[in-house]
Every structure is written in C-alpha cells, then in structure tokens.
Amino acid sequence: MKPVNHSRLAGAAVLSFFCSVGFAQQTRTEHDLLGDKQIPANAYYGVQTARALENFPISGVPTKFYPDYVKAFAIVKLAAARANTEVGRMKPEKLAAIEKACQAVMDGKYHDQFLVDMMQGGAGTSANMNANEVLANIALELSGHKKGEYQFIEPHDDLNMGQSTNDTYPTSIKIALLLHNDKLIKVLQDLSSAFHKKGDEFKSILKMGRTEGQDAVPMTVGQEFHAFGNQLDAEIDALKRVEHFLCNQNMGATAIGTGITASPGYAEKVAVQLAKITGKPIVMSKDLIAATSSMQDYVVYSSALKSLGITLSKICSDLIFLASGPRAGVFEINLPALQPGSSIMPGKVNPVMPEVMNEVCFKVIGNDATVSIASHSGLLQLNAYEPVVAIAIMESQGLFFKCVPLFQKNCIEGITVNKSVLEHYMNRSVGIVTALNPVLGYDKTTELAKEALATNKGILELIREKKLLTEEQIKKVMDPATMTSPK
Structure with a gap:
C-alpha cells in the first residue's frame, strides 16, 4: 500500500479552507512548470504559493504572523518597480498599478494572503513568489482586471523584474528586522527609564553591596537601579550601531551576485529607493557576490540580541535574589505580587515576571545559536538556510518587544524597598x-x-x-x- 503523505494532506487542507465557507467549486486554473493547478477563485496568491502550502506545513507560523515582514516585501517590490522604471525597463502604467498594490499591503491590507510557512526549503523562493503573486493580483484588480489575468501584470516578469529570491528575500528580511528594531529600541528605552526613575526614588537609601555573594561595601539602592538602567542603555546603543549591517543590502545581485537579468544602473537605483521609502541609510553592498553568500549581517545583529538577553537575564536574576524570602532570604526589595505562587504552599508568591523575562532571554540566546549554525552551513554562492535565520531573529525580536513592556509594568514600576531590612544588614555587616x-x-x-x-x-x-x-x-x-x- 502506498504510504499517505500527511504533509501534503495538511497543505491541501489550508487550500480547501476558502472552499469551505460558501463558495465551494469556485476556482481558477493556474500553470507552472509542474502543470496546472486549481486555485481558490478569491485567493490573491497563485500556483507557486499553493504548492508551498502543500509542501511546507512545518511550523504553523505563516508570513502574515509578522506584519512588518509582509510590509518589508511590499517595500522591496515597490523599490524594485520604481528602479526598473527609472532605467527604462518597466512601463509607467505598470508601475502605477504595482505602486498601488504595494502601498495597500504597506498600509496593512491583504496580509491574510501571505500564507507560506516561515520554515521552508528553497532559500525563501516560496515567500518571494507568495509576495509576487499577491501583489500582481492586487495590481490586476486595482487596474480593472481579474485575478490570474497575468498577460497584463505577471508575477515573474513584472513583480520579479531584474530580481531573484536570492536578493529580494534577504533584503526583505533585513528591512523587517530594521522595522522591528525600532520597536524593540523603544520598549527598551522605556524600561531603562523605569529603572532610572527607581534609581532617583531610591537614591538616599543605603544598602550593602555584594561581590561573589558576600558582603562588600556600602552603596545606595539608587546606585544599584541606575546601574541596571545604564546596562540597558549600553545594549540599546549596541542595537543602534548594528543597524549598519542590516542597511547593507544586495538588491541587484539576482541569482549569485553577478547581476544577471538586471539592467545596468538598477542596483544603485533600487538602493536609493529603499533608503527613501524606509528612511534608513540603506546602501548597495560593495561586493554583491560576497553579500549574497555571506550571513555576517544576520550574525552580528543576532549577537546584539544575545548580548541584550544576557544583560536582561542577569538583571532579572539579581532582582529574584534581592526579593528572596520573605523570612529566609535576602528580602531587600519587594516585587509586585501578581498571583499565588504554589498549589501546595499557602501564602507563597513567586517572582513570575523576572522568571518569564528570563525564559525569553534563554530562548533568544538559543536562537542565536541557531543563527550561528545556519549561517556557517551555507554552500558556495548562497546560504539556503536563511529561512530559519529569519525565524530565529524575528522570534527573538518579537519575544522581547512583547515581554519587556509587561516586565516594566508588572514588575519594575511596582518595586519597593524594605528599609528596615537594609538598615539591619548595614549595622551587622x-x-x-x-x-x-x-x-x-x-x-x-x-x-x-x-x-x-x-x-x-x-x-x-x-x-x-x-x-x-x-x-x-x-x-x-x-x-x-x-x-x-x-x-
């Protein structure tokens, strides 16, 4: 008996979703090198996206899970279309339609059509074609045509003009990381401010400092909390500085960096367009072949996230130690009580926010290991493992800018000091x-x-x-x- 391909069945289930809500049998036929395929009539994606949905039901996390990533694809396609028009290759009327489609996606529309799994083979080809197909069909509709009438606007010839997955995919990832980095820096600045505010509040309260867990010399609680804030300030500065690597992009490289199928002058112009659209100092790589095969930019940025995770985790562990007790621990500070801490020990309250922040940090540190392994495993002119690198880094960013505000609100802002305990330690130390x-x-x-x-x-x-x-x-x-x- 022939074995059942469960992955293909799961992917087919995704495709049949649209046919299960009142418009069964409504499909259109699209064609690729593997043959004809039926696509839900209302879908903006096309045949290559449909195949990817069948082939890669892996993580359950579709591209649309990261809205800025979807937006980044639209930004890249918009910049490419404008650059192609500037070099005389794309007709202005097609540019106008593509601009409208890209702007709609940048405004948050049609994101439900970006369905391919973040985890995929093919070095991101499925993600790139998902963007090409959706944007082409949006442009067709906005131009008065029907979905699939690719004789007017074609996913390959128009949306992928002068491009390859090997330059559009990494550029989209980097732009998404830049957009996410802005959000991450903002929440970290807020957290740092919360620590510094506590530093000012506690500036006159004396305590014993400790080295290697032993009594050291006196300091103030304010100095301790300002130090927490200053450690975060240094991490914020690092995240700002490593943006330089993400702004180094390889658009115009096409397949391996030689620029085959791209027009002369296109690479320089698309970099200018990307910088204009994003407001970031994006530049063309000096060596497009090197930029297409190297993963240094991701490695450096991921390392900055790992460093942030290490710093935040150390701070969280310090807070857990300082709040330990209340009778048999250090008990110098009180963390806000958020929930009962035990199903068996009455009255116990655990430091749950520093703990969950620690868990996020551990995950980020592990994700950096994934980035490292994937980055050195590429072969010759391309690294096929960029999808897992993108997943790892975007997950790290997402965990941080979701957890950090909660950590600030539910933990740091509510910390109080046990002055009598501190005075006792000072007198006895x-x-x-x-x-x-x-x-x-x-x-x-x-x-x-x-x-x-x-x-x-x-x-x-x-x-x-x-x-x-x-x-x-x-x-x-x-x-x-x-x-x-x-x-």
Whole structure:
C-alpha cells in the first residue's frame, strides 16, 4: 500500500479552507512548470504559493504572523518597480498599478494572503513568489482586471523584474528586522527609564553591596537601579550601531551576485529607493557576490540580541535574589505580587515576571545559536538556510518587544524597598570595615572583621570596645553615606 503523505494532506487542507465557507467549486486554473493547478477563485496568491502550502506545513507560523515582514516585501517590490522604471525597463502604467498594490499591503491590507510557512526549503523562493503573486493580483484588480489575468501584470516578469529570491528575500528580511528594531529600541528605552526613575526614588537609601555573594561595601539602592538602567542603555546603543549591517543590502545581485537579468544602473537605483521609502541609510553592498553568500549581517545583529538577553537575564536574576524570602532570604526589595505562587504552599508568591523575562532571554540566546549554525552551513554562492535565520531573529525580536513592556509594568514600576531590612544588614555587616583600611591598615581591619564574625558583634561595637577611634572619628570615617562615592 502506498504510504499517505500527511504533509501534503495538511497543505491541501489550508487550500480547501476558502472552499469551505460558501463558495465551494469556485476556482481558477493556474500553470507552472509542474502543470496546472486549481486555485481558490478569491485567493490573491497563485500556483507557486499553493504548492508551498502543500509542501511546507512545518511550523504553523505563516508570513502574515509578522506584519512588518509582509510590509518589508511590499517595500522591496515597490523599490524594485520604481528602479526598473527609472532605467527604462518597466512601463509607467505598470508601475502605477504595482505602486498601488504595494502601498495597500504597506498600509496593512491583504496580509491574510501571505500564507507560506516561515520554515521552508528553497532559500525563501516560496515567500518571494507568495509576495509576487499577491501583489500582481492586487495590481490586476486595482487596474480593472481579474485575478490570474497575468498577460497584463505577471508575477515573474513584472513583480520579479531584474530580481531573484536570492536578493529580494534577504533584503526583505533585513528591512523587517530594521522595522522591528525600532520597536524593540523603544520598549527598551522605556524600561531603562523605569529603572532610572527607581534609581532617583531610591537614591538616599543605603544598602550593602555584594561581590561573589558576600558582603562588600556600602552603596545606595539608587546606585544599584541606575546601574541596571545604564546596562540597558549600553545594549540599546549596541542595537543602534548594528543597524549598519542590516542597511547593507544586495538588491541587484539576482541569482549569485553577478547581476544577471538586471539592467545596468538598477542596483544603485533600487538602493536609493529603499533608503527613501524606509528612511534608513540603506546602501548597495560593495561586493554583491560576497553579500549574497555571506550571513555576517544576520550574525552580528543576532549577537546584539544575545548580548541584550544576557544583560536582561542577569538583571532579572539579581532582582529574584534581592526579593528572596520573605523570612529566609535576602528580602531587600519587594516585587509586585501578581498571583499565588504554589498549589501546595499557602501564602507563597513567586517572582513570575523576572522568571518569564528570563525564559525569553534563554530562548533568544538559543536562537542565536541557531543563527550561528545556519549561517556557517551555507554552500558556495548562497546560504539556503536563511529561512530559519529569519525565524530565529524575528522570534527573538518579537519575544522581547512583547515581554519587556509587561516586565516594566508588572514588575519594575511596582518595586519597593524594605528599609528596615537594609538598615539591619548595614549595622551587622562587616563590609563597612573596608573604610578603616586607610586609618588602621589592612591587617588590623581584617582582625576586626574576623572577630566580629566570631563573636557576632558589630564592627562599630568592637571599635568602641577597643577604643580604636573617637566618636568624632567614627562619625567621620564610618558614616556609610561617605562610602558610596570617592572621598
């Protein structure tokens, strides 16, 4: 018995969706090198998209899941059409129709027609043809023609004029990443501001700093929270700087970078058009062959996301530690209570927002590993694994700009300080003995610290017992407030 191809059945189910809601049997016939195929009459996609729906029901995440990615395809096709018109290859009347179609998609219309799975073979050919077919059929309708009347506007000859999947697909990915990066930077700036606001709020509250989990020297809670904010500021700066790599695009490279089928001057003009449409400093790569085979741009940007994940995760772990307790932990700060923390332990409340933020960070770090593996696995003039790179990076961006605002609202903005706990630690810690080094010397202060730990006495108590300093000297040297900055 011939085995059942479940993948093809699943893809066919997607195609039959449109036929299940009142217009069964309404189809049109389209043709490609594999033969004829029936397409739902109301569908704006065509035969190659239909085949991709059957071939790649993999992740369940269609292109439309990322609206900016769909918009990016429209931007690329618009720029290409304008550049082709400028070099005299496309007729102005076709440009006018394609411009209307691209603008409609850029405005958020027709996104439900971008259905191919993000995970696909063929180095993105299915995604590119999905865009070509949808935009061609939109342009046809807006021009008074019927879907599929490709003798007027054709997916290959017009929407893919002077192009290849190997330049339009990576360029669309990079533009989508640029659009997403703007959103990510905005939510990170808001989070950083929330940390700095807490830093100002807690600027006069003293606490003990810690190194390697041990008492170190005094600082303020405000300094600690400003440090969290400044770490994020550095990550934001990194994300801004690596945009330079995403602005390096290979449009005009066509198949492998030689520019075959593209008109002279097209590559330079399409870069100018992309920069004009996006407002980003997009430029043509110096070596289109190198740019078509190399994945450096993705690797560098993904590394910046990984760095952000590492920084955010470290901050979250610090917050979890500082809020541990309430009786058997550090308990220096309170995180907002969002939900009961246990199905068995009454009264327990867990740090759920730092935990879920950590989970996002772990996923982003793992996605960077995927980008690394896929990027070095390409062969000669093309890397066929760009789809999984796109999935990994877009998922990382999406997880960040969905989770970060919740983390800010439901955690950072509601943090309070347990002042009595901090005062207790300050009075009992041996860490303040460090201030005595310039006065008594390291050996003597080490003996004091050791005796304090052995006798369970405070440092100030021992200093008074041994009459090592007068009260005036104690006030001057041991005032914790003087130990939070150079003196």
